[in-house]
Amino acid sequence: MNVTMRFPALIFDFDGTLIDSAPDIALALNRLLAGQGRPELPLAAVKAMIGDGAARLVDQAFTATGPSLPAEALPSMTERYLALYGALPADPACLYPGVTETLAALRHAGHRLGLCTNKPAGISRDLLAELGLAALFDAVAGGDTVAQRKPHPAPLRWVMDRLGVGPDGAVMVGDNANDVAAARGAGVPVVAVSYGYPRMSVADLGADAVIDRFADLPAALARLA
């Protein structure tokens, strides 16, 4: 069957899948930590903290650099982090190789594209716009769009509703266990990229396909169809 008809909707994770956001996330996080008299975290440590949303990131960063943050201080510290991160100019170099061309080609082939990230939706939309990708996406769910975030399937289902597809019409593409779990929960196939921030062996994520380069996605979709 034609791949576009088989999978009318393609839904993507953001950090570690479309963009190598860890350097900017580390920069903002380390500015926050420095302001609180905490030591900086190396990039590798920050990469292992990405994927569960901004509040979990800030929480883990404090626990890794000294006394844990009291629960009541977390919301304001997360706001402060997001202000620092949101103020950084988006660098087109953060896009993984082949992302813009491949997304444009998939869209041209007739797929509808959605984003399902644990980043806040507003920052995600701003980033898509700054990177020249906004017009390619018909729906964007962030970690704050519905009550739950990945690994819960609710935000993925929210995107699927907006794209007008059920579980048999979508594919999820992501880089960590949260993406695979959300896809499984929603009943959609999942492609894992091997170059992101998986926090475990990519082979153990349990994805239906693994790709080493984003440009390999169309071929992987054809095999899944």
Ligand SMILES: O=C(O)COP(=O)(O)O
């Ligand atoms: O943890 C985050 O803020 C975002 O991560 P994601 O785009 O990989 O879901």
Ligand SMILES: [Mg+2]
């Ligand atoms: Mg990710």
